[in-house]
Amino acid sequence: MRTRPILIIDDDHALCELVASTLSRTGFKVLAAFDGPTGIETARDAHPAIILLDMMMPGLDGVGTCERLKQDPVLGDIPVVGMTASADLKYAERVFRAGAEFFLPKPFRAESLLRVVRLAAETAERQSRAPRRERRVRLAAEILVRCVIREGSHPSREIVGRTANISLTGLLLLLPEIVARGSAIHLQLQFPEGSLSAEARVIWHDPQPVSGNRFRHGIHLIRFAHDIDLVEYRRFLNHLAAGQASEARS
Incomplete structure (x- = not known):
């Protein structure tokens, strides 16, 4: 799975750099997009193994972005990790209802990030063993x-x-x-x-x-x-x- 990149979609440039630095030290290649539409296009071009998605972006927010990703016939199987700083548990439920497989509350420690990325990578690996047909x-x-x-x-x-x-x-x-x-x-x-x-x-x-x-x-x-x-x-x-x-x- 590490031959395919991880895509982070987040309007916080500093956080994207921090995530990329953390994951690259463990062998992951990381791509970044700073809004939902760009993230969807980047996903179509790169077909990442995992998508880390901020749910509270301006414009097309993470919920709408996730719904579009999951409705896409090519991208729909890619595991999505929803990220948000909201302390409202109802918002976390919206993340899952939109189609995200995992949830990572902000702010997060490097260990929490690595743990959820590994779980998502295992999910992607299991899915890849079965041909799409x-x-x-x-x-x-x-x-x-x-x-x-x-x-x-x-x-x-x-x-x-x-x-x-x-x-x-x-x-x-x-x-x-x-x-x-x-x-x-x-x-x-x-x-x-x-x-x-x-x-x-x-x-x-x-x-x-x-x-x-x-x-x-x-x-x-x-x-x-x-x-x-x-x-x-x-x-x-x-x-x-x-x-x-x-x-x-x-």
Whole structure:
């Protein structure tokens, strides 16, 4: 991963220099952009391994920048670390709802910066092992899913749904009610061998109900609770793909 640069998008020039100095000492190459639109263009040119993104920039702020990055078909898989000096926990939630995988409050120590960068680098490395075509393949599967929904300032609530199809990076989930786009969800997927836990977010929903008065939701998987959960999930996908391929040949 260190062959690809880290991009920091922040209007604070001094902070960009400090981050670049800190990370370059551990072998990372760092690029800087000082506003959201320039950051997006730099990301398209350099395709960084990780993006460090200030959320409170003038003009196009970090939330808007992150949303555009995550909607981009090329850049959407790059891990984003949201950074802000705001002490308001609701703002941190906005960071995750915009699509950031990690959060780093300002001011931060060098050790905290290095820790979150390494975690983000591990996430990028895991994603890079799966070819993009493999990550996009969706397989028909009906799996019971327990969902703890977190929508803005509303209390968390639990609902139960079922998948219609699944892939390495997302689910088509049928839920008994509409959940707002961008909402964070803690998932417990009930597989035959046991349950797996993952953090996810709602990318889209269809307001028209389907059979059983259920609503379709596009779910992006952000991270599994444990590495073994990711291993077991991939094993289930491989088993499912092999079974469906066998049925197609018969």
